[in-house]
Amino acid sequence: MRQMSLVAVLLVLAGVAVVPVARADEAGPGVLAIGAAAPMADQKMMNVDGKEISVADVRGTKGTLVIFTCNACPWAKAWEDRIVALGNEFQKKGIGVIAVNANDPAKAADDGYDQMKARAKDKGFGFPYVVDSTSKVARAYGASRTPEAFLFDASGKLVYHGTIDDNAQEPDKVQSRYLKDALTAVSSGQDVAVKETKALGCGIKFRA
């Protein structure tokens, strides 16, 4: 709500009606604002390699990509190869990368730990794929769907939030590679031109 509240106040001041958005009650307080630092950065989460790791642990010299994703969601699956390729590529360019699965396996059977291990191996994740075992990290970011990316710059400020690109279904018809453009900018110390984007996605299956 942090960023939304500011936007809402500005719009009200400008005389523009604001349509109230009611999120399902399990969702967090509102999405992290551009410029904010990563919340709960020291929270340890179980990686598919059996070791606990935090966002702070993977922080890169050029920036850090935190991406909420999962095994089960058709959008996450449609973008999965692109997510893995970007993560593997930019990890070599100084960007710390971590994929976070906040889904409750009781609500999404494919999102159990064993299934995550199999997926990470099958798809060649070169970066951690961790379990947000309380969904509190996702809530702290205000993440609502999968996949949803949060990219922080070298100073730790959020500089990009949103989707992977503009076409989940047809990779060969992508016109705007939002996340890749943001990663390229951050890894070379440049400003990110498009800071926020949206796409349809599966609701995160938050734990109670």
Next chain:
Amino acid sequence: MSRNVSCIAFFAALLCVAVPGRAAPVTPAPAAPRLIPAEAPAIRKAVESAGGAAVLVNIWATWCVPCREEFGDVLKVRRDLAERGLKVILVSADFDDARDDAVRFLGERGVDFPSYVKVGRDEDFIAALAPEWSGVLPATLIYDGHGRLVKILEGQQTYETFRDWSIQAIEKGRNAK
């Protein structure tokens, strides 16, 4: 063993042979629900030309468990508020390879009115229908009778939430005339 199986199969085959003039009456299969591919402007136009006192747009997908769970409540509020002028527009967000599943699902739920399946860019769809919507599914967008967005409901909702916001939209539109 094999002789017994053969025997059973033989009598089963006899029972299954159609007797001329004694065939069961053929009932026509119900028409498959119409699922119309539509880009954002067409769906926006459908909202504006729905002609009701309020319009509830429910965006769903076959693989989305909360979408399926709330679907009955969407149809119930459509029935219950029809006389007060509520129009309901269903928009599937299924991918191309799940269109048949979507049609089957609509048929199973007794949807006998046309509905849409979203095509085109997600961003255009979100911007045209509800710019403040995060894109999460399910989503329910409630407009007044003038096509003005009144409420965005993200995630699974209850019947009471659908009903109460629809009534508010009906009354808001009426008061704004």
